[in-house]
Amino acid sequence: MKQTISRWLVSLTVVIAVLVLFSPCGFAEDPSAQALSLSDAITSAMSKRAELQAAAQVEASSAQLRRQAGFIPNPRLFYQSENLRPDMNFTQNVDTYAYATEALEVSGRRGARIATANSAVYRSQLTLEQRKRSIELRVAQTSWDALRLQYLQLLAEQSVGYYREILDYNEKRFNEGKIAAVDLLRVRLEEARAEANTESSRLAESEAKQQLAREMGLAQAGNWRLSEPFELLNEPKNPDSADSPQNERIEVKLAQQAIDTARANLMTQKAQGRPDIDALVGYKRTAGLNTMVAGFQMNLPVFDRNQGAVAAARFDIEANRSTLAAVQQQSASDLTLARMSYGMWKRQVTDRYRPLLDQAVDIANISRAAYREGGTDLLRLLDAEQLRVDTQSAWVEALGNYHQSVVSLEYAEGLEP
Template sequence: MRVESPRLWFFFTASSILCLLTSLSVLADAAQPPLPSVDTIREPPPSIRLSLDEAIALFLKQNFDVLITRYGIESNKGQEITAALFPNPLMTVGTLSSYTQGRTLSNSGQLFGQIQQLFELAGKRGYRVEAAGYGTRSAEAAFEDAVRQLGFTVKDTYYRIQLAQRRLILAEENRDRFSRILEINTIRFKKGYIAEVDLIRIRLQMVDFHAQVIQSLQDAESARGDLRQLLRLSPKTAVELTTEMDFRRIDPDINKLRVAALDLRPDIRAKRFTYSQREADLKLAKAYRIPDVTIAGGYAIQGSNGPDNPGQVALNAGIPLPLFNRNQGGIRQAEVAVQSAEADLNKTVNQVENEVDVAYRNLIQSRRLVEAYVGGVLDDARSTLNIVERAYERGGATILDLLDAARTSRTIQQNYIEALYSYQHNLFQLESAVGQEIRS
């Protein structure tokens, strides 16, 4: 191409260089990966690994219900402080003047002041302090009882996650096994070696196992949500559990458990303290039959035109006469409160005794069931499925035999997982009923 004009030649050269630079820029941008936008940058969610003991410790530190119950103890301590305080004295200041015979407030007025103090008799203050002290101890025992009950919930929720995870593992194993069987039999069906109805049966079984996987995932997420709420963790926190749901044989002594429950259960101690508090309230109500004494002392200053005694000192005492009100209603109410507290205590004792017996029997029965599975049933179920699967691959068993063996193996293994969880649940229930951890 020939360019005659210098201007045209310059324009053509500049355009060529610009196109070349643009092409190089596009190629450079294409060679470099695009930078991520601000919206695509995400911090990984926090993760926490927890053993069962660590979960309990975190629960005691952060659970809202535990914190609220602990505040109740501080409130009762405030009542103790109030009960120990003495009544405030009363100060009275006044003037008195005569306006006859040229007297005025400035030359004949009287200025007087007086202080009164109430003195409580019959040990009223001591009874109030005693009742408030029992109230604080009852609140402390109620706090321990809240920890006992919520601690059981934390343990049970922890193992509900383990139960769901064990179900998930079992469902995934069965799904993967039948996924391989489905792939093989799809090829066999195309070659005409098996009937279509057998392939359909395998597909239906695959759907069932897939549904079990989804259900196990949902159960695990639900239990994790409950645990995060108990431990006051963010919903974004990934929780990994390190304590496995294993079988540990426990053979406790029921007689020792009954005695320990009556001594250690914090709800029984709380009811005992409440009963003692009501007895102190009754003593206080009876003490109010005796009136209190008010003692007052004062001093008066008179003006220049007053009597000959310009300074006067006064001292007096006052006491109500218990002619009509001798706190009859308060005493009756306090007596009923004592009877009610005693009945409530007896009810709690009876309830605890029954809880211990029921939890003990449930533990023994669930232990026997777990031991029956551990004795060889699980291995037999797995072996049977493997034998039938190999026989089916060689043509020595039908698809119905394989499906029946798979269902039996799944049922046995799932029942074992359920029995193991039930055993742990009943063990935690017995520990909660007794009020202490059971080691043997």
């Protein structure tokens, strides 16, 4: 009876240890590590990336050019004296003219100039937003990849701990003459492989976090612990437009804005073919008499009405319309592929890898308990452990691909991660 209870307690201890080992809270984390969430990483990138600062300066520059485009031309002042000669009465014999001219932009150049400047401002704003979205996408992708490698590194360290326990256990059995030297060597080999895998996992995690630091605008990665819930299947955000969410992408908006820029250029080229009027008003003094001067001047658009540039501007509009259609088609295709990828990886994680993982853990639990009770041999124990490691690694890879598919889907729908 006591022997049965003892065996039951040993089996229960092994099962509890395995459950703790594979539970999300069972990971041994560095207490000095700083928690870093995805939102923190994106915030850092938004404040530190030099590309965004440069794009913001370009936007401010275009805003000042729009302000400049609204000014009207400065007036021109003319003063001249005629019939100047020696020994003459300046006030009586010299003809004096003083007048000012002002260009009246009746051709529509000022309106076209303002429209072009407004288009440039909007384009600079979209360019800034595009760079933000691009950086957010890379930060999110790099962050999830680093989190996947962090998860694998923790699993590798846990496997090392398990193999060390098995090695200690079998070294005692070898010293007692209960196992052969070849079995002890096999356990040592598996422990060495686990150690090597841990070192490789640690290096891969460090490289991924350094890559994340670069995307965040930092020169060197800190002692971070990525805090996003890796095992949680986060659902993608819902787009604002359910019919054609891909049109919310910045690439589509930039293509649409290019058409507006081409239309503003057409307005400018048409205005260049129409004359403006220079109005003149002033003062004239001749032979002591004061009179007023008024008039205007303008170019006569007889031959050159800027016909070639106007026709070229129309072709530019059509070209940009074709470009918009191509960008919309590409965006719709990207969205379809992103939805396919998201659906496939969600099914893989929930319907395929999760049940396999549970079965592999159950097999490992049973094999450990049976081995300690002498109900199985060492090879079966190591095979069961390797099966668990391979299955869990495949599950982590599938989870990582799922999170990447969510990021890609949100980007294809024009959403921020």
